[in-house]
Amino acid sequence: MKNENGFILTGTELAREKSFHSVWKLDREPLMCEASVPGIFAAGDVRFSALTGISSAVAEGAMAIRFTRKYLQEI
Numbered sequence: 001m002k003n004e005n006g007f008i009l010t011g012t013e014l015a016r017e018k019s020f021h022s023v024w025k026l027d028r029e030p031l032m033c034e035a036s037v038p039g040i041f042a043a044g045d046v047r048f049s050a051l052t053g054i055s056s057a058v059a060e061g062a063m064a065i066r067f068t069r070k071y072l073q074e075i
Ligand SMILES: Cc1cc2nc3c(=O)[nH]c(=O)nc-3n(C[C@H](O)[C@H](O)[C@H](O)COP(=O)(O)OP(=O)(O)OC[C@H]3O[C@@H](n4cnc5c(N)ncnc54)[C@H](O)[C@@H]3O)c2cc1C
Pocket: 043, 044, 045, 046, 052, 053, 054, 055, 057
């Protein structure tokens, strides 16, 4: 799910969206960087509320990998 400016909503920002419950069908909240499709993560400039910059994009990428592993362990 994207916002009106085309940025991908993830994690808590996604959960705050009015239409969240119509797209998210799991019992848990989305993980950090997790998009509206469970197990799909977004990092860097494409993500809503990301701090722009190379170091932030790299850090978010590392975080997204961590949460991808958590997701894979739980399915
Ligand atoms: C002119 C300029 C100068 C900047 N200078 C600095 C700086 O000095 N220091 C700093 O920290 N930050 C700087 N930034 C910001 C920094 O470049 C970005 O914040 C950072 O690159 C974001 O990384 P990203 O991986 O999220 O996105 P990107 O680096 O934009 O990577 C996205 C990649 O996805 C590819 N892509 C896009 N669409 C698709 C598709 N449909 N399929 C497959 N691939 C696709 C693109 O080709 C690109 O390679 C600058 C930005 C600009 C525009």
